[in-house]
Every structure is written in structure tokens, then in C-alpha cells.
Amino acid sequence: MPSYLSRPLTVLGLLFLSHACYSAYEHSTLLTTFPQSSTIASTSTSSPPTASLPLDISLETIISVVMICVGLVVGAEELKPITWRVWAGKVERESGGGGPFQGLEDRLGFVDIRVGIISSMEIGFGNGGLLV
Amino acid sequence: MSLSSSLRHSNSEALSLSQQSTQYLQKHTSTGTSTIPVPFISYPESTELWLMYEKLLLSCLRAGDDKAAHLCIEKLIDRFGATNERIMGLRGLYQEAVAKDDAALGRILKEYDEVLAEDPVNTPVAKRRIALLQSLSRTTDAIDALTELLESSPTDIEAWTELSDLYLSQSLFPQAIFCLEEVLLVAPSAWNIHARLGEVLYISVTSSNESADGKTLAEAMRRFCRSIELCDDYLRGYYGLKMTSDRLLSAFPDNSKAAGQILSTDNGELPMPSTATVRKLNEKATSKLAEMTRWTTARGYNYAEVVAAKELLDKSTQPKQR
Structure with missing residues (x-):
């Protein structure tokens, strides 16, 4: 319907x-x-x-x-995925290779500011980042 | 020195973000200055605001906009005080970025040492010190400092991944693999770390002079499989799965050698996967990669990753056509 x-x-x-x-x-x-x-x-x-x-x-x-x-x-909204893998796949694609664990590869605490930051960390933490 | 400063300007994304920073800073000046919150009149201050300032500081420094960065760090110091550990780390970051030469960096390093002598568990400053050591290409010192830091806080997964990368840069593969396994103990569902571990295992096989280490390859393949299991349509995972299974198939074309290894690895380790399983996984990865490259970037995949996957597919199909 x-x-x-x-x-x-x-x-x-x-x-x-x-x-x-x-x-x-x-x-x-x-x-x-x-x-x-x-x-x-x-x-x-x-x-x-x-x-x-x-x-x-x-x-x-x-x-x-x-x-x-x-x-x-x-009329209810589209259901959100409750399976981890489906959710993870969605997060991965929507943030363009971001996801909550991206912080582990960006590592803001260790960032070498004189060379520049490796990946898109400015936008990466938008969706419920675990590691800030 | 001139090279590093030009690299700081290169990223257009950071540049556009920092261009918006002056507007942002002007807009939010009122929220930062009021010391006593008045209900209904002043906005409630949120954690996001201060996280935003941190990100802004980083992108300003990256784009070379030191003036705006200074404004950000001043605001953060006003709010949290100069003795806050996290603010101390950020201030160090700012000083590193505006430092003119190596002598200035050396002074900053000395400052870090003094801070750490007073308070050895100041993690943000300890991390800055390690990053600075790395920046000065004193990698062994950085590794020593990092192991010391990890002894006091063994659950800091950010530090473990950093240590893994440092070991990898020194081609110490077993240590790098161990560090990533430690990360997975704390965050067992981190799919990108599973893929990363697979990559490190694969690199350790390709860089060693021995013909092919079947056990390590199989382990790498399992790691990639796990990352795919945790994340649907994970391009990086499928890419790794295809690479490892291709190599496994070329190294062990028939099952006889693999079967011999099943008997030898009887001390609680997982047996080698059979050739049929590897072939099936290889076919699956190939078809999945072909499908994903057709979707291209419309579904939010990284463009560079899609191009790399296409190249891999082309490379593997060419010998068959001949």
C-alpha cells in the first residue's frame, strides 16, 4: 500500500x-x-x-x-536496520568510508599536524562516533 | 620545511572549512563568553560546540589559517583553563603547527618532557610527544614512549593502532600484528581493524622471502571474511579477500599440500581451508567486486577504492582471456 x-x-x-x-x-x-x-x-x-x-x-x-x-x-518511517552488518554497511557507505571505528585509523591524538591529516576526519565523526 | 607547509595547504576540503571558520567564530562568540548560564536567555552550552571548536582548530591549522586557529584555542582555554589535559594537548598541537624550524620543535619537545615529569599520566600530552618524535623521524624513541604509555593504560586502542603502524613502518610484522590483535580484544566488532589486520598479515607474507606462508595467508583470508561478515558490501574486505584467495590458489593449486598441513597443525590452531572453499570464496569476491564497481560512487563508495578494485579485477581476468 x-x-x-x-x-x-x-x-x-x-x-x-x-x-x-x-x-x-x-x-x-x-x-x-x-x-x-x-x-x-x-x-x-x-x-x-x-x-x-x-x-x-x-x-x-x-x-x-x-x-x-x-x-x-x-505511514511509519522506513525501519532502521537492527542487524549489525546491515547497519555497518549503511554507515560505511553513507559516510564515504567513515563509520564509528574510523577514529582508530585517523588517530587525532597522534596527528602529525606538520604533514597533514590522512583522511577526511572533519566530516568523519558526524554519525555517532565512538572515538573522539 | 617548505614541503611540509605546502602540504598543509593542499587539501581543498580543509581550506573551505577554514574559510567558513571566521563566520562561525563570530556567530558563536556570545555563547562562549557568558560565564553564568541564565535560563531561557542564554543558550545551553553543548558538548558538540566544544568538539566543533576542536575540529575547527585542526582544520584551520591544516589549512594554514593560524589566526583563526589561535582564536579557537583561546576560546577553548577560556572555557576549560590552560591546565586541562586535553587543552594542553591541543595547545601543543597549535605550537607545533606554527613552529618555524626544528629548533622550535625541540623546545616544544622539552616543554612536553617537563609537563610529563610533573604529571606522567597526562595522556594527551604524552600522545603529542610521541607524534612529535615521529615527526622528527625518531621512530624508535616514539615506539619506546608508546610502549611506556601502553603499560600504564593498556586499553587505549588508539595507542595500540598507532604502535602497530609504527612497528609496520619498521617492518616488524609480528609486533604489528600483535598490536592489532590487542585492539580487537577491546573492540571486537571494529570491521576496519579486522581488514587492517588482514592487510598487515598479507603484507608480512608478500614481503618475506619465503615462497608463501600458507598459514598466515589463511589467517589473513579469515580476517577479511570476518570484516565482510561485520559490514555488508565492505569493499576493502572483498578486495583483500580476492587478493589473499588469489595468492592462496596460486601457491597451493591442489589440495595435497594443504591436506598435509591439516595434520601438522594439530595444536589447537585452525586447519587450512580446503582448496574448494578458497576457490568458492575467490569466486564470491570476484562477483561481488564486479557488482560493486558497477555501482561506482553513486552508493557512497570512495572513488579511489573503486578504481583500485577495477584494476585488480582487470589484472585477474587478463591471464584467463589469453
Whole structure:
């Protein structure tokens, strides 16, 4: 599913959810205002009025929640790699041969300033360098 | 002397960075001077800011912009005081860079000695002293000082890698390899150090007069394999894997000699890989390198590395075509 559908789907789901909530609220007010109608609607008088929530409201709630979930998941950012090797490969390429262990080969503590610094240390420490 | 100063100007990257330095320094003057932080009015000072000053100092010195470098070091001294160990190291670096001749460098070296006599565990200054000794091409003195430093702080991996490079420059391969192994004990997932160790092992084989040391070559190949295992599509690792496996295949074309060595190395060492395994690894490295050179620099690889990989591939395919 394309990611541009994420926001409309979520908004629509939220709209449906609020509509379902409002419907449930209206339904309960209706029952408390006219208690005799519930006895007519449901066959047994002992059952609580909440049990007789119409099927369409329940369905609307469930569908809207599913829509919100799907919308949020689809619109989520691209997942970050959690495998070391994938992450390392990405870091290596994005920093152009940098990476957190590049400091071990640049060795700023031992740098010979009179000759110049060997590799691109100015930009190398950008992404979470371990050795500064 | 004139050569070293022209080298300092050569890097265009450092130059462009230092050109931005005056603007940067002007922009951040207010943050550095306020001594008492006032909530909501002054910016909270961050570690990044001071790291930035350090980097700026280095690139200014490298580009030969001594004035801006002086401004940086003054700010750092204002903030942390001249007795801070790290600042002492940076100040030494600045003095080294602006020193006119070898006599001035000798004076700086004497200063370092005095500081270290007072406080022998001042690591940044000790490192500067070692770097200066190296710069004055007194490599053996540098090695002695570095081993002394490592005795007091055996987990300093930066020092271990430096020592390894120093030993390598003296062609003392077993020592260089040992140092890199020490680094790997502290940072076992450093893929570039694994590759580096593979390279040093390979160099030790190629520079020795013996025909081919199969065990060392196999060890080098394992190191390159490990670096690839730790880092996806690691060009340096695949390059090394191809070099070592090529050499292993040419040195041991059939399995008979390798099989003999399996029996001989029975004292806990890893056996020699079989020729079939080496051939498979060689094929894998070749195909991977071919793939990576096609991607070229679009994926962020170093251009020089890609060119080198292409050359290696061309060299290895030519004999087959003939």
C-alpha cells in the first residue's frame, strides 16, 4: 500500500471512530430517557441497557480502529536496520568510508599536524562516533 | 620545511572549512563568553560546540589559517583553563603547527618532557610527544614512549593502532600484528581493524622471502571474511579477500599440500581451508567486486577504492582471456 494513503486513511478512521462514539453516546441517552423502549426492544427486562448496543455501532468502532492502525503502520518511517552488518554497511557507505571505528585509523591524538591529516576526519565523526 | 607547509595547504576540503571558520567564530562568540548560564536567555552550552571548536582548530591549522586557529584555542582555554589535559594537548598541537624550524620543535619537545615529569599520566600530552618524535623521524624513541604509555593504560586502542603502524613502518610484522590483535580484544566488532589486520598479515607474507606462508595467508583470508561478515558490501574486505584467495590458489593449486598441513597443525590452531572453499570464496569476491564497481560512487563508495578494485579485477581476468 502506498504511503500517501496513510494520512487520509487515519483521518477517515478517526472520523468513523468519533462518529461511532457519538452514536453510542446518543444510544445510551435514548435508553435512559425512554427506559420503557429498551424493555420493548430487548425481550428480557433484567439485561442491562448497554448489552443492546446495535450491531452497526460495534462494527463501525472495530472497522475504524483497524483503519487507524493500518493508516499509522503504513505511514511509519522506513525501519532502521537492527542487524549489525546491515547497519555497518549503511554507515560505511553513507559516510564515504567513515563509520564509528574510523577514529582508530585517523588517530587525532597522534596527528602529525606538520604533514597533514590522512583522511577526511572533519566530516568523519558526524554519525555517532565512538572515538573522539 | 617548505614541503611540509605546502602540504598543509593542499587539501581543498580543509581550506573551505577554514574559510567558513571566521563566520562561525563570530556567530558563536556570545555563547562562549557568558560565564553564568541564565535560563531561557542564554543558550545551553553543548558538548558538540566544544568538539566543533576542536575540529575547527585542526582544520584551520591544516589549512594554514593560524589566526583563526589561535582564536579557537583561546576560546577553548577560556572555557576549560590552560591546565586541562586535553587543552594542553591541543595547545601543543597549535605550537607545533606554527613552529618555524626544528629548533622550535625541540623546545616544544622539552616543554612536553617537563609537563610529563610533573604529571606522567597526562595522556594527551604524552600522545603529542610521541607524534612529535615521529615527526622528527625518531621512530624508535616514539615506539619506546608508546610502549611506556601502553603499560600504564593498556586499553587505549588508539595507542595500540598507532604502535602497530609504527612497528609496520619498521617492518616488524609480528609486533604489528600483535598490536592489532590487542585492539580487537577491546573492540571486537571494529570491521576496519579486522581488514587492517588482514592487510598487515598479507603484507608480512608478500614481503618475506619465503615462497608463501600458507598459514598466515589463511589467517589473513579469515580476517577479511570476518570484516565482510561485520559490514555488508565492505569493499576493502572483498578486495583483500580476492587478493589473499588469489595468492592462496596460486601457491597451493591442489589440495595435497594443504591436506598435509591439516595434520601438522594439530595444536589447537585452525586447519587450512580446503582448496574448494578458497576457490568458492575467490569466486564470491570476484562477483561481488564486479557488482560493486558497477555501482561506482553513486552508493557512497570512495572513488579511489573503486578504481583500485577495477584494476585488480582487470589484472585477474587478463591471464584467463589469453
